[in-house]
Amino acid sequence: MTYHAELAELGERAVKAERVLGRASTAVKNKALLLAAEKLKSGQDAILAANATDLEKAAANGMSVSMQDRLRLTPARIDGIAEGLLQVAALPDPVGDVLDGGTRPNGLRIVKTRVPLGVIGIIYESRPNVTADAAALCMKSGNACILRGGKEAINSNKAVAEVFREALDEAGLPADCVQLITDTSRETAAEFMKLDRYVDVLIPRGGAGLINAVLSQATVPVIQTGTGNCHVYVDRAADQDMAAKIVVNAKTQRPSVCNAMETLLVHADIADVFLPRICGELLSRGVELRVCGRSAEILTASGFPASGFRAASESDWATEFDDLILAVRVVGSLGDAIDHVAAYTTHHSEAIVTNDYNAAAEFQLSVDAACVYVNASTRFTDGFEFGLGAEIGISNQKLHTRGPMGLRELTTVKYLINGDGQIRE
Amino acid sequence: MTYHAELAELGERAVKAERVLGRASTAVKNKALLLAAEKLKSGQDAILAANATDLEKAAANGMSVSMQDRLRLTPARIDGIAEGLLQVAALPDPVGDVLDGGTRPNGLRIVKTRVPLGVIGIIYESRPNVTADAAALCMKSGNACILRGGKEAINSNKAVAEVFREALDEAGLPADCVQLITDTSRETAAEFMKLDRYVDVLIPRGGAGLINAVLSQATVPVIQTGTGNCHVYVDRAADQDMAAKIVVNAKTQRPSVCNAMETLLVHADIADVFLPRICGELLSRGVELRVCGRSAEILTASGFPASGFRAASESDWATEFDDLILAVRVVGSLGDAIDHVAAYTTHHSEAIVTNDYNAAAEFQLSVDAACVYVNASTRFTDGFEFGLGAEIGISNQKLHTRGPMGLRELTTVKYLINGDGQIRE
Numbered sequence: 001m002t003y004h005a006e007l008a009e010l011g012e013r014a015v016k017a018e019r020v021l022g023r024a025s026t027a028v029k030n031k032a033l034l035l036a037a038e039k040l041k042s043g044q045d046a047i048l049a050a051n052a053t054d055l056e057k058a059a060a061n062g063m064s065v066s067m068q069d070r071l072r073l074t075p076a077r078i079d080g081i082a083e084g085l086l087q088v089a090a091l092p093d094p095v096g097d098v099l100d101g102g103t104r105p106n107g108l109r110i111v112k113t114r115v116p117l118g119v120i121g122i123i124y125e126s127r128p129n130v131t132a133d134a135a136a137l138c139m140k141s142g143n144a145c146i147l148r149g150g151k152e153a154i155n156s157n158k159a160v161a162e163v164f165r166e167a168l169d170e171a172g173l174p175a176d177c178v179q180l181i182t183d184t185s186r187e188t189a190a191e192f193m194k195l196d197r198y199v200d201v202l203i204p205r206g207g208a209g210l211i212n213a214v215l216s217q218a219t220v221p222v223i224q225t226g227t228g229n230c231h232v233y234v235d236r237a238a239d240q241d242m243a244a245k246i247v248v249n250a251k252t253q254r255p256s257v258c259n260a261m262e263t264l265l266v267h268a269d270i271a272d273v274f275l276p277r278i279c280g281e282l283l284s285r286g287v288e289l290r291v292c293g294r295s296a297e298i299l300t301a302s303g304f305p306a307s308g309f310r311a312a313s314e315s316d317w318a319t320e321f322d323d324l325i326l327a328v329r330v331v332g333s334l335g336d337a338i339d340h341v342a343a344y345t346t347h348h349s350e351a352i353v354t355n356d357y358n359a360a361a362e363f364q365l366s367v368d369a370a371c372v373y374v375n376a377s378t379r380f381t382d383g384f385e386f387g388l389g390a391e392i393g394i395s396n397q398k399l400h401t402r403g404p405m406g407l408r409e410l411t412t413v414k415y416l417i418n419g420d421g422q423i424r425e
Numbered sequence: 426m427t428y429h430a431e432l433a434e435l436g437e438r439a440v441k442a443e444r445v446l447g448r449a450s451t452a453v454k455n456k457a458l459l460l461a462a463e464k465l466k467s468g469q470d471a472i473l474a475a476n477a478t479d480l481e482k483a484a485a486n487g488m489s490v491s492m493q494d495r496l497r498l499t500p501a502r503i504d505g506i507a508e509g510l511l512q513v514a515a516l517p518d519p520v521g522d523v524l525d526g527g528t529r530p531n532g533l534r535i536v537k538t539r540v541p542l543g544v545i546g547i548i549y550e551s552r553p554n555v556t557a558d559a560a561a562l563c564m565k566s567g568n569a570c571i572l573r574g575g576k577e578a579i580n581s582n583k584a585v586a587e588v589f590r591e592a593l594d595e596a597g598l599p600a601d602c603v604q605l606i607t608d609t610s611r612e613t614a615a616e617f618m619k620l621d622r623y624v625d626v627l628i629p630r631g632g633a634g635l636i637n638a639v640l641s642q643a644t645v646p647v648i649q650t651g652t653g654n655c656h657v658y659v660d661r662a663a664d665q666d667m668a669a670k671i672v673v674n675a676k677t678q679r680p681s682v683c684n685a686m687e688t689l690l691v692h693a694d695i696a697d698v699f700l701p702r703i704c705g706e707l708l709s710r711g712v713e714l715r716v717c718g719r720s721a722e723i724l725t726a727s728g729f730p731a732s733g734f735r736a737a738s739e740s741d742w743a744t745e746f747d748d749l750i751l752a753v754r755v756v757g758s759l760g761d762a763i764d765h766v767a768a769y770t771t772h773h774s775e776a777i778v779t780n781d782y783n784a785a786a787e788f789q790l791s792v793d794a795a796c797v798y799v800n801a802s803t804r805f806t807d808g809f810e811f812g813l814g815a816e817i818g819i820s821n822q823k824l825h826t827r828g829p830m831g832l833r834e835l836t837t838v839k840y841l842i843n844g845d846g847q848i849r850e
Binding site for chain 1: 444447448527529533535540542543621625626640641644646647648664667670671673674675678679767785789790791793794795796797798799800801802804805806810811812822823824825826827828837838839840841842843844845846847848849
């Protein structure tokens with residue numbers, strides 16, 4: 001495939017920069033991160049001015065208030081981003097780790113080591129903090145990155161990327177370790193997804209629309225992140241007080257994120273008692289309830305207001321609402337719960353609440369997801385909560401890795417084989 | 426996307442079968458492998474008859490003799506395939522391995538375990554032994570497989586797949602753990618590559634044409650295997666006797682495979698002596714030499730026959746000959762050698778021959794490939810040689826894994842998280 005000259009140059013510069021960054025010492029990479037953190041703070045006026053330009057255009061184009069809030073940078077938010085860079089600098093550097101090895105019968109010494117993936121492409125939407133987070137994680141793990149953010153944030157992204165490029169240069173590393181695609185057309189994005197001669201991995205960060213567009217167009221290998229149609233199943237042997245706490249937390253603590261619960265499954269044996277109770281708690285917290293026929297009967301019989309719920313449609317079981325909306329279903333058995341999850345899971349985070357040892361084990365072994373919880377909220381699927389430090393996303397595909405992706409997950413392996421003249425007979 | 430009913434049914438059956446196989450004990454999986462090995466031997470007449478049908482058609486269609494040889498099964502070859510199944514049965518089962526884990530400050534206990542990838546699609550060409558090898562490795566690692574072999578081998582593949590299905594059934598596992606696509610049209614293959622609702626990973630096994638077709642069409646994540654444009658660089662500090670042995674081995678021991686050498690790089694300081702010698706040895710072994718301008722001058726000056734070599738073209742540096750053909754280039758320095766490799770490598774296996782500590786280290790750190798050798802033949806990149814046992818292929822992409830792919834590489838991870846009511850604050 002032939003590429004437009006501009007993208008091909010970007011790719012070539014990234015590959016060249018990576019040959020230096022991939023072998024840079026942890027000390028030098030950390031120096032660049034600390035310099036970037038300083039420059040974010042000292043240069044915050046310029047960044048805020050660039051962000052103000054983006055916000056003006058966004059308002060003029062009728063962007064929603066909540067989207068404008070995602071786009072907005074403030075001195076406090078910039079401090080938060082800078083703090084994030086210091087945290088990344090403090091994390092252990094995975095590059096060069098020895099994973100395995102040994103000496104073969106013929107005397108060949110084999111060492112399996114961790115090396116950077118190479119050039120990572122990140123395609124994301126309008127939150128300018130992603131520019132800094134992604135650049136920092138890629139830098140620390142020895143990867144050059146090519147960033148393609150949304151056009152709404154282009155001025156903010158340019159300002160933030162420039163800070164990293166200056167910091168890299170000052171630390172003695174190639175500025176091209178961090179590059180931003182400034183042409184935000186769809187055509188250029190589509191070609192970027194096919195830049196497999198230069199880009200080793202593509203990570204889309206954003207909604208389902210973005211991720212599907214990347215999956216269908218990319219020839220660069222993609223790590224799929226962030227689609228979470230998560231379930232909590234309340235078993236007949238559940239501690240119902242614990243179940244209520246977990247359900248409320250998984251749905252309402254931060255409904256817009258991928259590890260929030262989207263469907264509640266309740267065992268029929270406890271539904272008469274548990275459903276009216278939990279639905280009352282959720283309703284009082286503003287949650288819209290979309291329920292199965294059996295749930296509706298139970299709620300009606302319990303005197304629950306008819307205005308408090310509506311019938312779920314088939315598509316509700318498959319929807320990641322990312323909002324204060326919950327699908328609710330009564331299931332006849334643990335097996336039915338597992339079958340429902342198997343039919344609708346996006347393989348992200350699934351939970352059972354139970355005190356039955358066998359039910360817990362069966363659920364954890366049967367359910368095919370990155371994270372399978374017993375008696376805890378799905379909201380813990382997160383790099384910080386798992387102790388990995390900052391994350392670049394949560395993989396819900398099976399290839400390469402699954403679950404929160406920290407620095408280690410931005411590496412691949414290399415076998416170093418040392419001999420003294422071995423040949424194959 | 427909507428699928429043709431037949432492929433969708435195949436996919437659904439594979440997912441259903443995998444839910445059983447993924448949790449089957451090692452003992453049961455081994456029992457199925459041993460039964461399949463027995464049935465291959467006891468049923469060899471039927472397999473040979475099916476193979477004879479394929480061979481007759483192939484001869485009638487004018488298939489080359491060497492391709493017919495790849496397609497041919499004999500009693501000895503069937504014994505070899507059965508022996509391979511016993512070896513897979515003897516390998517450790519990776520499923521359920523605990524990779525990492527710990528207890529978080531909030532008391533959550535996290536265990537990172539190994540689980541099967543799920544449903545693996547294999548697309549391959551006309552060698553019927555791949556049907557058995559792939560089925561065995563997938564079974565042992567708990568993965569259901571959907572096999573799509575070449576149309577030339579369809580009768581042989583059906584006979585071999587049937588043996589596995591009977592063995593699975595007899596061992597108490599679903600026969601649908603191994604399914605063969607019997608419609609060998611290109612349209613069905615193209616749709617199979619998009620069967621992402623059911624298939625977790627696609628592994629093409631075959632030539633560059635097949636692999637590129639899969640990469641450009643698939644929406645299922647692909648593991649790219651087997652493209653090997655491998656280099657041996659003979660440094661100025663090389664032991665020239667050792668270098669000659671390694672070069673001859675890497676080129677001639679089995680030229681048709683992916684880990685054979687395709688380009689020889691020789692440091693200018695030793696080229697006057699080493700080039701005429703190694704080219705003479707290679708020529709006497711029937712190797713066609715395609716050389717750079719400097720090499721031609723040196724060979725001519727040394728009295729080497731002009732008929733013994735020809736000028737290399739630019740495309741020769743990028744070609745995986747898989748044959749007794751070698752590109753030869755003189756380089757001015759270690760850095761030039763590394764730059765040449767960086768320009769043309771397929772990231773498979775690369776070697777340096779040197780007694781210089783710093784040159785060895787520089788080459789191993791700089792060269793971006795799955796396997797980087799010092800003082801050994803590239804031919805060792807192989808699951809058996811690495812001690813992994815049988816392999817499904819050699820990954821030369823960076824995502825998921827790199828190098829020989831054994832049973833472990835056919836797994837992904839799952840986090841099991843156990844709590845006592847933890848919610849996120």
